[in-house]
Amino acid sequence: MTEPPSRPCPRLPARILADLAAGVRFYSRLPLPPLSAADDPAAPPSMPRIGWSVPLAGGLIALPAAAVLVAATAPGLPPLLAACLALITELLVTGCFHEDGLADTFDGLGGGWTRERKLEIMRDSRIGSYGSAAMIMSLVTRAGALGALIGFAGPLGAAGAFVAGRGVTRLAALGVMTMVPAARGDGMAAAGVPSRADLLPGLPIAVALTLALVAPAFGAALSLAGLALVAAAMVLMARVCLKQIGGQTGDILGATQQIAEIAFLLTLATAAGAKP
Template identity: 50%
Template sequence: MDSERPDEPAFPGAGLAYDGAACLRFYSRLPVPALPGEGDPHAPPDFTRVPRMLPLAGLVLALPGAVVLLAAWGLGLGPFLAATLAVATGALITGALHEDGLADVADGFGGGTTRERRLEIMRDSRIGAYGGVALVLALALRIGALATLLDRVDAGAAVALVLAAALSRTAALAPMVLLDPARRDGAAAAVGRPGHPALMVAGTLAFALALLAALLGLPFGGIVLMLVLSGLGALAVTALARRRIGGQTGDVIGACQQVAEIAALLGLVAAVPA
């Protein structure tokens, strides 16, 4: 939190670095050490500010999967195995955080008949039929899209994986911005709502990464589709959460990320000739 930080920055750009480190700790299992002058690295992140670094954090989290994707492809394992290993790497790094949210939302929204019952199901750590099907479909779509991109754009698939990770995490801020927390005692209520300055910085960074991906060879039309469809995917989940539980939770944010990432990858596949 700001109150726990020194009045003077410990080094140039310290505030941005602190927020980036907070994003990495919150969204992954990476052992991110405390930075000089940071204060308590285990304090809950202040989401009024830290989302400004979310696109770059998403990039960092996807880089190991991109490296695995290229290494497996280069070793001749084929597109399916390469894509599967890349997706598995990403799940290990994040602790399947977003996948867990997707499964909980599918179980709650699919199995509950009232708002209260849906929220109760979403808090249950056990996975049901709706959640299991949602996970299988999500994994299959991500692996299939990456495998197809390997066939069509070769190493560009790694760029697509990184860009989709950055865009989808940025898009997943939609429920935090547009909806109130569905629970007063939930994590979504505790971390706060992103402020406009943070959203402006996050949006600018996401757009800059999209331009960089174009310079690295991804088709411009495909990148536009990635931007548009990732946003629409997150908005669709947000609208569904509004109808089903009247607000947002951490699980809803995770589901938004998964849907937005799948939508982004499929958009690029649709734009690349077979």
């Protein structure tokens, strides 16, 4: 009996494009056609496979919102309104992917008394008081921070910070997966749990993205401080979810991204507050 011919291994550029495209499709509603011979839009994502590309994919997804932010300031709209329009665009592009996780996390951790009840609430598609308040405050805080960044660094500087922040904070969310076990076997766990080695190539990409897009307007020291606060948010969420529910879920990862992004933007906003 003859063995079937082995499938040729895709070349590195084709594999890179495929991983990047898979990340964009997973985190957004953008309809991407196949980008290479190794890219299968119908294939389920594998986080161990595509984890390294998450900072780049997150940045690419944020480009439409960044373009709206820049365009909205051209006719003279106030910075806060331009920031709101950018966030609305991002919500449309991502389908409120991370915001939904933030709301479910706060509902579950705030409304449940036992591990089982917390997980049950987080699985419920309805949003309660804790979740509603968390989502509103996340949007208000990010809009206010972006408005401050526009006032300090101009629309291009703020757009660069937004793009970098959306990329690096998604990597931080995946980092929680490497620090604590899955609380249940479905959801994000079904896409595979990446190891620290899987995500390690994404770390220099995240740093380079931040230094390239943020440091010219805010300085290298403040840019690295923003990354340090992102890492702190990641560690904090890992400790909280381990204590509260014994592991992480997709909702926890979404909440981690939101909290890390707020920490990143607020760090940069201190430059606006210190401006004479």
